[in-house]
Amino acid sequence: MVFQTVHGRVTLGELSFLAGSFRKVRSLLEAILGRFNSISQGALHLKDLFEFFQIEPAIVSPSQPRPFPLYIQEGFVFDNVGFKYPNSEKWAIRNLSFTLKAGEKLALVGENGAGKTTLVKLFGRLYDPHEGRILLDGYNLNEYDLNDLRTNIGVIFQDYLRFQLSAGDNIAVGDIQERENRPALIRAAKRSLAHDVIDELPQQYDQPLGLRFDGGMELSGGQWQKVALARAYLREANLLILDEPTSALDARAEYEVFQRFAELTRGKTAVLISHRFSTVRMADRILVLEGGKELEIGTHEQLLAQKGKYAELFELQAEGYR
Structure with a gap:
């Protein structure tokens, strides 16, 4: 140009x-x-x-699954169980053998990385052990129907989710089939002490939680934990597992939650993980883990008398209150 x-x-x-x-x-x-x-x-x-x-699940139900027992008769048996996470050479759990009896409350104690949360995941078959076996009433856990197994186990992990849903739907996540069953949602909320929190909201169980949507209200960390606990109580599970579910609660609220927990799980099998020994001693037996292995097991009094790791940790925590 x-x-x-x-x-x-x-x-x-x-x-x-x-x-x-x-x-x-x-x-x-x-x-x-x-x-x-x-x-x-x-x-x-x-x-x-x-x-x-296109990914297919690695853990599936067997072709002819065994139904989950209506009532647990004998309990769970960990027989020389070993497990390590994918792409890791370190064993998260190794040579672990213990029994969780039917109707027993077992507390898991140990420092961070001891294998407590991994143990919980094995109960629900989120993973299968690489060594040993896990038995329920004398049968291998992988013989049971997977959906049936997980339906009968209620778990609240320490890293629970805060769903941007209504208060009622947040609880219904524990058993979505009960979403329209308002009495069941209220009953679960009362058990977890979340009902008083929800009752003060403008729309109560229809109140959107979180600030992502218009009209939503944010809860405190402790209030969210009570809502998350209600999900476990909604399921009416045979095995209830609480993995440090009260880390955001103050001492009084935590005591009230575990008092309720002890009452509501009477006659049921339960596993409790907590770093506070005031709540751990509520359990029937205490399993102390270290490096993914069993270090000690027994009642609170038995472990104190042994003057081992549990007694050391108990005294360290008790010293802070003297």
């Missing part, structure tokens, strides 16, 4: 018009190429998404 303008074949006006057209064409070409680039990047994510949907 410049060459033709210099030789007089194109006027300055035509040069301005052509230059503007050239810039417009260039921007359109850049936009088209940018779209192709975005499509190619999106295709990479879609490939990951489709591969994710």
Whole structure:
């Protein structure tokens, strides 16, 4: 265009018009190429998404599963169990053998990384052990129907989720089939001491929780934990597991929660994980873990008399209150 303008074949006006057209064409070409680039990047994510949907679960029910017992008769037996997480060479649990009797409350004690939460995951068959076996009433845990097993186990982990749903739906997550059963939701909330919290909300059980949506209300950490506890009580499970469920509660609220827990699980099998020995001593027996192995097991009085690891940790915590 410049060459033709210099030789007089194109006027300055035509040069301005052509230059503007050239810039417009260039921007359109850049936009088209940018779209192709975005499509190619999106295709990479879609490939990951489709591969994710094609993943088959590694843990499934057997072809002829055994139904979960209506009432646990003998209990759970860990027989020389060993487990390590995928892509890890370190054993999370190794050579672990103990019995959780029917109707017994067992407390798990140990420092961080001792294997307490891993043990809970093995109870619910989120993983299968690499060594040994886990028995329920004399039969291997992997012989039971997987959905039936998990339906009969109520677990509240320490890293519970705060769903941006109504208060009632937050509790119904524990057993979604009971979502429309308002009396059951209220009963579970009363057991976890969440009912008084929800009763003060403007819309009570229909009140949206969290601030992501208009009209939502945020709860404190302790109030959220009470709502999360209600999910476990809603399930009416044969085995109830609480994995440090009261870390955000003050001492009085935690005491009240565990007093309720002791009352509501009377005659039921339960596992309790807590770093506070005032609540641990409520259990029938205490299993002390260290490095994924059993260090001590017994009642509170027996372990204190042994003057071992449990007695050491108990005295360290008690010293802070003297």
